[in-house]
Amino acid sequence: MNKKYLIALSALAFFCANANAQSQVGSANSFYGEVGISPVDMAGAGGDAKPYAMRFLIGNELNKNLGIDLLYTATVAKDSKSGYDASYNGFGVFLKPKFSVIEGTEVFARLGVVRADVTASVGPADKGSDVAYGVGIQSNLTKTAYGQLDFMHSYDRDNVYVKGFTFSVGSRF
Numbered sequence: 001m002n003k004k005y006l007i008a009l010s011a012l013a014f015f016c017a018n019a020n021a022q023s024q025v026g027s028a029n030s031f032y033g034e035v036g037i038s039p040v041d042m043a044g045a046g047g048d049a050k051p052y053a054m055r056f057l058i059g060n061e062l063n064k065n066l067g068i069d070l071l072y073t074a075t076v077a078k079d080s081k082s083g084y085d086a087s088y089n090g091f092g093v094f095l096k097p098k099f100s101v102i103e104g105t106e107v108f109a110r111l112g113v114v115r116a117d118v119t120a121s122v123g124p125a126d127k128g129s130d131v132a133y134g135v136g137i138q139s140n141l142t143k144t145a146y147g148q149l150d151f152m153h154s155y156d157r158d159n160v161y162v163k164g165f166t167f168s169v170g171s172r173f
Contacts, residue, residue, distance in 0.1 A: 030061040034148065036168030038073070042086050044160035046122030049079035049086030055166055059096065067096035069110065073154070088162050090116040090154055092132055104140035108150075109133070116155045118162060126160045144172045 034057040042049045054076050059069040071094065075087035094112030101107055114132040119125045136150025148168040155162040 030172075032059050032061070032067075032170050032172045033057065034059075034168040034170035036148070036166040038164045038166035040073075040075070040088055040162060040164040042079075042088060042118065042120075042160070042162050044086075044118065044120055044126065046086065046120040049120065051075045051079040051087055052077040053088060053164075055168065057168070057170075065097060065099055067098065067108075069094040069096050069112070086118075086120040088116065088118050088155075090114045090162070092154070094132070098138075106138045107136070108138065109135050110150070110152065114154050116162065118155065118160050126158055128157050130155050130157050138170075141169075146170050146172075 034055070036055040036057070038053045038055055040049075040051050040053045042051065052075070053073050055071055055073045057069055057071040059067050061067045069092075071090075071092050073088065073090045073092075075089060078085045078087050092112050092114035094110040096108050096110050098106045098108035111133050112131075113129055115129045117125070117127050132152060132154045134150050134152035134154075136148055138146050138148040140146050146169070148170060149165065150168070151163070151165050153161075153163045
């Protein structure tokens with residue numbers, strides 16, 4: 001079994017166990033955490049690449065329509081082409097405006113700043129901060145667990161960009 005799938009399945013098991021423990025205790029508050037997998041779309045001086053990344057997120061609901069998210073994204077599988085490897089690591093802070101479309105399902109946006117480290121075996125490495133943004137949808141699986149699909153445009157500087165979809169599972173705690 002591929003390492004990235006094992007990590008994703010482990011994260012899913014962790015959040016399911018956490019959701020079960022939280023529902024037994026009956027105490028959930030405004031904090032939440034997520035683990036996601038993302039096929040990242042990158043382009044730069046060395047060409048295009050599609051490495052896989054894991055995203056870890058901790059957030060807090062400031063009110064029912066606004067949250068704040070801290071996230072870290074790290075490459076778990078480089079896109080290895082003949083003589084070309086690429087990876088992305090980033091840390092970001094985001095505001096997350098959201099609204100409910102039906103009971104248990106929300107649409108949201110993210111707007112924030114990312115500090116990124118983009119590396120490739122061909123072309124120069126790129127490190128820096130940039131405005132990042134995205135949109136997504138989140139739906140409850142249980143009282144404390146949820147699934148999420150979002151698109152983020154994480155970095156776009158010096159002719160290097162990083163963007164992609166992420167499938168995440170999360171838990172409120």
